[in-house]
Amino acid sequence: MNQPDYEYLRKLLKDNSGLDLSADKQYLIESRLLPLARKAGLADISELVQKLKGGSSVMVGQVVEAMTTNETFFFRDKVPFDHFRESIMPEIIKARANRKSIRIWCAAGSTGQEPYSLAMCVKEMSAALTGWRVEIVATDISQEVLEKSKAGIYSQFEVQRGLPIQMLVKYFKQNGDLWQINPEIRAMVQHRQLNLLHDFSQLGVFDIIFCRNVLIYFDQDTKINIFGRLAKIMEPDGFLVLGAAETVVGLTDVFKPFPERRGLYRPSGIAGAPAKAGATSWPKVPAAARL
Amino acid sequence: MRTCLVVDDSSVVRKIARRILEDLDFQIVEAEDGEKALEICKKGLPDAILLDWNMPVMDGYEFLGNLRRLPGGHQPKVVFCTTENDIDHISRALHAGANEYIMKPFDRDIVAAKFQEVGLIEQMLPASA
Numbered sequence: 421m422n423q424p425d426y427e428y429l430r431k432l433l434k435d436n437s438g439l440d441l442s443a444d445k446q447y448l449i450e451s452r453l454l455p456l457a458r459k460a461g462l463a464d465i466s467e468l469v470q471k472l473k474g475g476s477s478v479m480v481g482q483v484v485e486a487m488t489t490n491e492t493f494f495f496r497d498k499v500p501f502d503h504f505r506e507s508i509m510p511e512i513i514k515a516r517a518n519r520k521s522i523r524i525w526c527a528a529g530s531t532g533q534e535p536y537s538l539a540m541c542v543k544e545m546s547a548a549l550t551g552w553r554v555e556i557v558a559t560d561i562s563q564e565v566l567e568k569s570k571a572g573i574y575s576q577f578e579v580q581r582g583l584p585i586q587m588l589v590k591y592f593k594q595n596g597d598l599w600q601i602n603p604e605i606r607a608m609v610q611h612r613q614l615n616l617l618h619d620f621s622q623l624g625v626f627d628i629i630f631c632r633n634v635l636i637y638f639d640q641d642t643k644i645n646i647f648g649r650l651a652k653i654m655e656p657d658g659f660l661v662l663g664a665a666e667t668v669v670g671l672t673d674v675f676k677p678f679p680e681r682r683g684l685y686r687p688s689g690i691a692g693a694p695a696k697a698g699a700t701s702w703p704k705v706p707a708a709a710r711l
Numbered sequence: 712m713r714t715c716l717v718v719d720d721s722s723v724v725r726k727i728a729r730r731i732l733e734d735l736d737f738q739i740v741e742a743e744d745g746e747k748a749l750e751i752c753k754k755g756l757p758d759a760i761l762l763d764w765n766m767p768v769m770d771g772y773e774f775l776g777n778l779r780r781l782p783g784g785h786q787p788k789v790v791f792c793t794t795e796n797d798i799d800h801i802s803r804a805l806h807a808g809a810n811e812y813i814m815k816p817f818d819r820d821i822v823a824a825k826f827q828e829v830g831l832i833e834q835m836l837p838a839s840a
Contacts, residue, residue, distance in 0.1 A: 576796065576814050577818075577821070580813065580814060580821045580824065580825070581820055581821060581824050582824050582828075585805065585811050585812040585825075585828075586805065588801070589798065589805065594797065594798050597796075
């Protein structure tokens with residue numbers, strides 16, 4: 421791929437998705453976009469760039485999807501889910517004893533492994549959540565990815581990476597080489613298409629936000645901007661969970677890290693976070709699953 | 712160093728498994744059927760057993776039953792690794808005391824994920840973006 425084509429794609433991705441590729445990610449572009457180009461009957465990346473320059477908005481959408489879709493797996497990195505089970509949920513359950521409702525947002529829900537991992541954790545805790553309303557909202561920039569998430573159908577490879585076998589047996593139904601997560605778990609997750617660059621205040625206020633392995637693709641200003649907007653839609657005693665390679669430290673003081681609990685953050689109260697816990701206004705969303 | 716007994720009648724599969732598990736810092740012992748594996752276990756129990764299902768002489772399921780009846784035989788973590796990939800086989804294996812289950816074909820990521828799941832290896836470093 422020649423340098424002008426690479427620079428063109430970098431700028432196009434930055435403008436349309438916030439994706440901030442460093443100068444040496446040619447291989448990533450090649451591996452993601454060459455299959456797309458071929459599918460569209462184009463010979464190479466250069467022809468794809470010509471097509472994009474010709475103003476094909478459909479193609480722009482496809483390029484953004486291909487570049488922002490990331491491989492993921494159930495219970496990715498394990499530790500955040502241990503935190504979720506052992507400290508986040510017990511603390512939130514205690515704090516919301518009167519309200520009996522918890523709202524969770526997976527800000528980069530991708531193909532569903534993360535929201536469904538959370539849904540399975542919540543399901544396993546159902547004894548402590550009788551009569552509670554637990555909402556899990558999964559958003560992603562890519563419609564194609566959301567469709568896959570909604571279907572909840574995974575290959576044999578996908579269900580073997582991170583998912584304990586007992587959970588596979590308990591929560592999935594086999595159909596040949598494919599495995600579909602049970603309707604009961606699927607119903608616990610709501611799906612919405614969303615670009616993190618745009619306003620997301622309409623989603624309402626959350627107790628827990630998982631925003632993992634997506635901010636790493638954004639430049640510093642965009643990250644700061646997103647952190648600021650995340651803080652505004654979080655309960656003051658809520659939890660923000662970032663990916664293992666991500667942090668707020670050195671970027672913003674609207675969140676502060678938990679000592680000893682890597683990857684967990686809480687609104688610091690600076691910059692207009694919601695004033696008091698429990699003052700949530702419910703957004704208009706499809707009926708949430710009741711436990 | 713932890714030990715892993717690799718039980719499979721295919722020398723190719725044993726070789727692939729050996730390469731993956733040595734890379735995960737296991738010392739490997741191999742057996743080509745359940746009976747040979749059981750003899751090895753009677754002399755000394757490994758930390759982990761990667762176990763095929765269909766094998767001549769004694770299959771993996773029968774081996775597992777025999778293993779769990781040995782003194783201390785509940786200690787080794789047993790991970791099935793088989794082409795038997797239907798829910799009935801998986802349920803039977805878990806009921807008989809298997810700790811995890813790999814459906815062939817497998818790769819390094821799957822073996823590492825499953826061994827991590829049963830506590831045989833530490834948390835993997837997160838993959839870089």
